[in-house]
Amino acid sequence: MRVLFVTYPEKTHFLSMAPLAWALRTAGHEVRVASQSAFTDVITQAGLTAVPLGRDANLWQLMGRNLTWIGSGVSGLPIPYDAAEWHPREITWSYLKDGYDIQVGRWHKVSNVPLITDLVRFAQSWRPDLVIWEPTTYAGAIAAEACGAAHARLLFSVDTLGVTREHHLRLKEQQPPGERADALADWLSPYARKYGFEFGEDLVTGQFTITLLPRSLRMDAGLDYLPMRYVPYSGAAVMPSWLWKRPERPRVALTMGLSGADHGAGYWFDLQDILDSLADLDIELVATVPEPEQRKLASVPENARLVPFVPLADLVPTCDAVIHHAGFGTLATTALHAVPQLIIPWDNDGPSLARRIAAQGAGLAVHSNQAIGVLIRERLLRLLNEPRFRRSADLLREEMLAMPTPNEMAVQLEERMASHRRPAVLGGR
Structure with missing residues (x-):
């Protein structure tokens, strides 16, 4: 054929x-x-x-x-x-x-x-x-x-x-x-x-x-x-050595996907505000931030690791929560590994997908025009501390594996x- x-x-x-x-x-x-x-x-x-x-x-x-x-x-x-x-x-x-x-x-x-x-x-x-x-x-x-x-x-x-x-x-x-x-x-x-x-x-x-x-x-x-x-694939990738073992603290990924980075769209919320709001939490925050956006930051919290890119299929399984933009690849990779999601959608199908994840129970959503640091912090703590999100994420993973x-x-x-x-x-x- x-x-x-x-x-x-x-x-x-x-x-x-x-x-x-x-x-x-x-x-x-x-x-x-x-x-x-x-x-x-x-x-x-x-x-x-x-x-x-x-x-x-x-x-x-x-x-x-x-x-x-x-x-x-x-x-x-x-x-x-x-x-x-x-x-x-x-x-x-x-x-x-x-x-x-x-x-x-x-x-x-x-x-x-x-x-x-x-x-x-x-x-x-x-x-x-x-x-x-x-x-x-x-x-x-x-x-x-x-x-x-x-x-x-x-x-x-x-x-x-x-x-x-x-x-x-x-x-x-x-x-x-x-x-x-x-x-x-x-x-x-x-x-x-x-x-x-x-x-x-x-x-x-x-x-x-x-x-x-x-x-x-x-x-x-x-x-x-x-x-x-869905089978995760993000193009050419190299797995860094720091991903070889689980972290000592809860790991949280923050990623806004490939499209914005590839097309120079930047961020539609205050990244510095979000990083600062999470700075005192006992977590390891891994944020995939393009280098031009990294240069705009005034400071980087001690609990944050900023990298231009890391393969999500390797990062997500080591995480306790993922903060992302509702891009399908990121959402599906996170769901496939049963990790709770905090979604900050902006446009196109993002808000619709975010609402469906929230309705299913595997995560929470905050629209980008409301994505201030204090709210992101509060929602992230809920994902980390309330077991119901992990249970719903497990059910979503089972549903995907049955396809x-x-x-x-x-x-x-x-x-x-x-x-x-x-x-x-x-x-x-």
Whole structure:
């Protein structure tokens, strides 16, 4: 079986895809990973074969890490996808219609148009049997349909995209025939016609969806989901010698993830205030802080160890609590090791994931605009001293371990490919 992974150049998204790519490759399948050419080194560093495509277009640079550029909603999710969190009665047709207008122009075209032409040409030449695409990289679905491959999204968060689309289709049917605007379908349909097939919702949400979230944290649409266990991978890493043994005092990790560091976004709260608030606690605080941010600090407490990077899969098992930003990789790695979490979310899916961890009981959440030192200190002490958080974290770990591994998923995907694959389109060009 030939399997093609497709993603726009976002490192943390690709890192969630890599373990399944490995599993398929070690099962004997041919695997390729397609993205913009500037992303080639990230892919090859993972030991996978890259397919460089099109021209490079950096969404982070275009929006300057200002989510108002792509229309951020009240919850932090981009408009209209924040509506996935609302009660159906609160969602209006105009909000969804106008929201899709914004996102197609400012987000989805920017991420996908640079890939589509070259990706379809490669897919029609290489003929993959299965295409697995990052959930907003619709170019993957276009290429799959153009060459007759089965295709699926690989989802690493709550399915706000699928749920919002479900609400959009429901409300669209309630409109008069001449007023059923659909910016996403209007954008994707010409590509379908160009490459010899008809637009369908598979171009938006895939023929099926592989999800890395356990049931207790999920938000699902009425789609076909295949759960798969998360496997931590953070790229090239070296385990430092100070991690070889457990610390004498409770260890607490503080990390704000790879995306902010890689894109120079900085912090959205006062790091010095938080470090100072924890300075007198009998803990060892390990904070992963990029060197430019370290230089901004006036002082570093004696109980804190600041490092630019340390592999979370090695650090988290030695910790009694983890303070983080709700990035999926950090959240899932912490959950997999049954460590209580103090989450300081900022934007996008962070607040939603933080609320779900808090509701499940494995942690607490403080939104970044309320993240003052005294509050972080109080919440951290609760995590360290109240056994109920550890019990809930143990249950979350058990739930994740019950999910199929990437190796087991590889077998399921062979079966799904056989049922979804169809003859190649002959009319595409």
